Amino acid sequence: MSTTKSPSATVEGQKGAYNPKEVESKWTQYWFEREVFDLDIIPDKPRFSCALPPPNITGSLHMGHALNGTLQDVLIRLKRMQGYNVLWQPGTDHAGISTQMVVERKLKKEGKSRRDLGREAFVEQVWKWRHEYGNTILEQYKRLGVSFNWDRLAFTMDEGYVKAIYRAFVTLYKEGFIYRGHRVTNWCPRCLTSLSDLEVEHQEVHGHLYLIKYPLVGESGGLTVATTRPESMLGDVAVAVNPEDERYKKFIGRTVKLPLTERELPVIADSYVDVEFGTGCLKITPAHDANDWEVGQRHNLPAPVVIDAEGKMLANEYVPKQFHGKDRFITRQGVVEELKQQELLVEIQDYVHGVGHCERCHTVIEPYLSDQWYLSMKELAEPAIKAVEEGRVVFIPERYASTYLDWMQNIRDWNISRQLWWGHRIPVWTCEECKHRDAFETAPEQCPQCGSKKLEQDPDVLDTWFSSALWPFATLGWPQETNELKVFYPTTILSTAREIINLWVARMIFTSLKFLKTIPFKHVLIHPVIQTPDGKRMSKSKGNAIDPLDMIDRYGADANRFWFTSVGIKGDQDVRFREDRLEEYKRFSNKLWNAGKFVLAQLEGYTPKGIEADKLTLADRWILHRYNVMLRNVNVAFNNYDFDDAAREIYDFTWDYFCDWYIEIAKIQLAQEGTAEQTRRVLHVVFEGLMRAMHPITPFITEELWSKLPKSELFTQLDSIMFAPYPREDERFFCEEAENEMSLVMKIIRSIRNTRQTFNVPAGSEADVILHIGDAGEKAILEKMTDYIKRIARAGQLTFASDSSMPPRSAWEQVASSKVIVPLGALIDVEKTREKLQQRKQAVEKDVQKTKQILDSADFRKKAPPEKVQSIESQLAELEKQLNSIDAQLKMLE
């Protein structure tokens, strides 16, 4: 057994207060020195595994990471203690666009661009950056105390991981799921790459709807079209109307002149046109609008390109000279001016509409005609839909299943190519000689068809999410059949943010079903979003984000973790950040610390021994009951992912039951020879168990206190509390009797305190108390507890009266069938007493009225269950009895 030393020895100079910083750095260092986080595969145990959503290497820890990291760590630590074979796979994502942006920005400061360096040198620069800064966020995670398997850090550009990506790509390619598509896609003119639909953020923009007249050729009049992007009209090839539209039927097949140019456009009919919207005439610009592209395809129209990749107007025959090379938004103004002058601008309406922005740099997306690699989704989505519909993959809260299903059921093909340099280069090579094109897992030396060595690899890289999609199995070594895959796959849970359900979760599900023939995880936990104190979205760029590291500095990691746990994942998922909640849990840490100090002081030289049930006092039996009830509730709550319930159970037990009541009673019992020994045993059992019960939530403080507690032989051999078994309730200690008896004692004590305060009995004076207890059984219980009641309620003499009469000038309170009487004698303030009695009378009268209302209401007696009726009736009787007493007392004062 280790020697027991007061933990305050480690926190000198601070009376009583818990110092989280010191304890946290001490144990972080210890944990890493002992390598407690290294993976240890235990055969023949059930598994619990989970992959950390890999943060971007450019990232820094924000509230979402901290919250999600905590929730996962709570489960991981819990399951580890419950004897599961546990894996928590950590790692980072190379984050294509983000990382390329960061390094480009850095180069820009040095006056260079990536083109100056060339592809190879640039990628080298990014790697350099990655080695220098890429693990920042993981270091920040350490402050939170997360128990990743740190020896298994993965990165989406690790050698093995890259093999997985190429295996996946080539397989999909050979099976025909990946194809080259020529069409209009989302394009960021700043990042100079295409984007998938999910990487486009729709923001509400206050813009304009321009109504422009296209004159008819060879006759007077014209058609008026509506557009939000007049500059794109230069690429128009037709005006479309709905074939059913009576207003325009007659124009179909005629010709209009495109303003600002000499071009003539046909008027065509297409049911895509909405008769209700705008003028009912739609200009068709196939190269610069995804829908127009479709219309153009249907009608075999050309697709002239007028805007280039950087969002500037092209210098070609479609664009009037004055706009050549001009930015798209400047051109918009120019086109509008020109139209005004030619009196072809019919109207400008204010118009609020959703405009796509680049998720990374917030530039307005330009629909852009290009060749991209697409993944055909329909067939791949089907089994993934089934997996969720059939409950093999379960979302928690379950409502998020519909977010997923809605997306998957309306799935569109996925553009997986990006025109970037940082990422996984698309493993497709084309023979320069015979133009044969194919995908290869490793670079081919020669063309398999003609043998030529002149092969060119596709310049594009894969969408970052293509590699993330493989995360749960690629990190475990797939496509190799590793032991880790065998032991830990499919994983148990995935805990993540709701905003990436489609972007990431959906894609892991379909890739896993495709390549592993099984689901990637059983439960998908969707955690809440922490908002600013006034309910806004936290955003680094807006400067309203709260840094979790600051909060850890200020309140301690455990306090932060406790708050995250108490937030839970079930209820409201928009959680406002409130610093006073952290304050609360910091105080809780302090409370626990001081309780620990007390317990440790009592256990000096103590050797753990079993509890002897027949020697327990009421208070002992009561706290053991409460303790085991708490354990039961906590286990149930965790099992259902009710983190908030578990946190509340632990908080309330610790503060309200253990500290406020049991420790106070223990002080009395410890001073008496007959009860001292069992009290120490109970204190030890409960407090030691409480440390283990809390450890998943608050690893630092529990590790510190537990390390100082006397422990049984088995436990002293453990490197850390994290390997100790998680406590479960022992039903033998459930004791409703103790619960009832103790709650009676507590009620009486509260009543004495209340009466003293109400009548201003000075705290220093020990007022005598008379108890008239109506029930003989209750009286017996209370008589046994006389010493405790006297001490805790600070009573002088405590006597039991056989009738309810009381000395004149007494203050009193009714508790169930009993009366708590405090004779005040000379202490009494007649006016004050009368005032208080009147107040109390009013309160009781209000209750009487309420109760009568229930009883008198229509069919209550007829239809409510009899036991309910009876209980309300007895309540009424009780209240009326109280009223009588109050009246009697008032009379006595006259």
Place this chain on the structure above:
RNA sequence: GGGCGGUUAGCUCAAUGGUGGAGCACUUCGUUUACACCGAAGGGGAUGGGGGUUCGAAUCCCUCACCGCCCACCA
């Protein structure tokens, strides 16, 4: 445009259809040797509005308002 979530004490949140709770803040008292980052007591609420179901609604149904989020190819 579609969908989801929320609206309870001054603030942040709890409450199997049965007389609405906690923490913070506020008021009063208190340094009793684990803790003043504490203890004790207290004040404070037509549960967003309006309908409906029910003996009984914060809770179930309808509707409106406001807040937040996701999805969406209506120019």
